[in-house]
Amino acid sequence: xxxxxxxxxxxxxxxxxxxxxxxxxxxxxxxxxxxxxxxxxxxxxxxxxxxxxxxxxxxxxxxxxxxxxxxxxxxxxxxxxxxxxxxxxxxxxxxxxxxxxxxxxxxxxx
Amino acid sequence: xxxxxxxxxxxxxxxxxxxxxxxxxxxxxxxxxxxxxxxxxxxxxxxxxxxxxxxxxxxxxxxxxxxxxxxxxxxxxxxxxxxxxxxxxxxxxxxxxxxxxxxxxxxxxxxx
Numbered sequence: 001x002x003x004x005x006x007x008x009x010x011x012x013x014x015x016x017x018x019x020x021x022x023x024x025x026x027x028x029x030x031x032x033x034x035x036x037x038x039x040x041x042x043x044x045x046x047x048x049x050x051x052x053x054x055x056x057x058x059x060x061x062x063x064x065x066x067x068x069x070x071x072x073x074x075x076x077x078x079x080x081x082x083x084x085x086x087x088x089x090x091x092x093x094x095x096x097x098x099x100x101x102x103x104x105x106x107x108x109x110x
Numbered sequence: 111x112x113x114x115x116x117x118x119x120x121x122x123x124x125x126x127x128x129x130x131x132x133x134x135x136x137x138x139x140x141x142x143x144x145x146x147x148x149x150x151x152x153x154x155x156x157x158x159x160x161x162x163x164x165x166x167x168x169x170x171x172x173x174x175x176x177x178x179x180x181x182x183x184x185x186x187x188x189x190x191x192x193x194x195x196x197x198x199x200x201x202x203x204x205x206x207x208x209x210x211x212x213x214x215x216x217x218x219x220x221x222x
Binding site: 033035041042044045048066086088098099100101102103 | 143145150152153155158165166201203209210211212213214215216
């Protein structure tokens with residue numbers, strides 16, 4: 001069973017458009033992180049957002065734990081935003097075990 | 111401040127061989143994770159250590175995959191024997207507990 005579901009699986013935007021990426025969990029969690037990966041590149045943490053809304057530059061994450069979902073909003077997309085965005089949750093009560101979704105592949109066109 | 115270091119960056123093995131991948135976490139981090147990344151399955155958790163203690167041994171992976179943490183600054187992942195389906199990128203990550211994960215650049219394994 002895929003415990004972390006991400007949508008859409010892929011997304012194509014024109015530069016300067018906004019993007020909304022979604023993540024949902026099959027079980028309750030209290031820790032959510034968003035990551036970014038360029039093709040062939042290292043996974044980089046974008047936002048650590050256990051609940052509520054957090055912003056970093058053009059990125060805004062909103063997590064609603066009770067509804068088992070989180071979203072990542074990218075405003076004014078740039079070509080360099082192209083890559084894969086992954087959502088991750090902590091699973092387990094006593095251990096910090098991090099499980100990932102399969103990602104949203106974003107392609108920003110000039 | 112050094113990040114997570116993984117070696118080697120690339121590994122080619124014949125089917126049936128034993129290979130050992132290495133990871134040095136960020137200094138001071140007490141959580142260490144091994145993941146396998148493929149296009150089809152995404153990131154799959156193989157092992158998880160907290161303060162050098164094995165907390166997760168990867169379920170379906172445990173028959174041929176063995177991760178060890180000999181000290182707080184070094185971990186290995188042994189695959190024995192390798193099979194072609196093990197071809198993937200193996201990622202190591204570390205974190206201070208309940209905090210952001212920092213990933214290494216990964217080891218790309220090809221099993222012929």
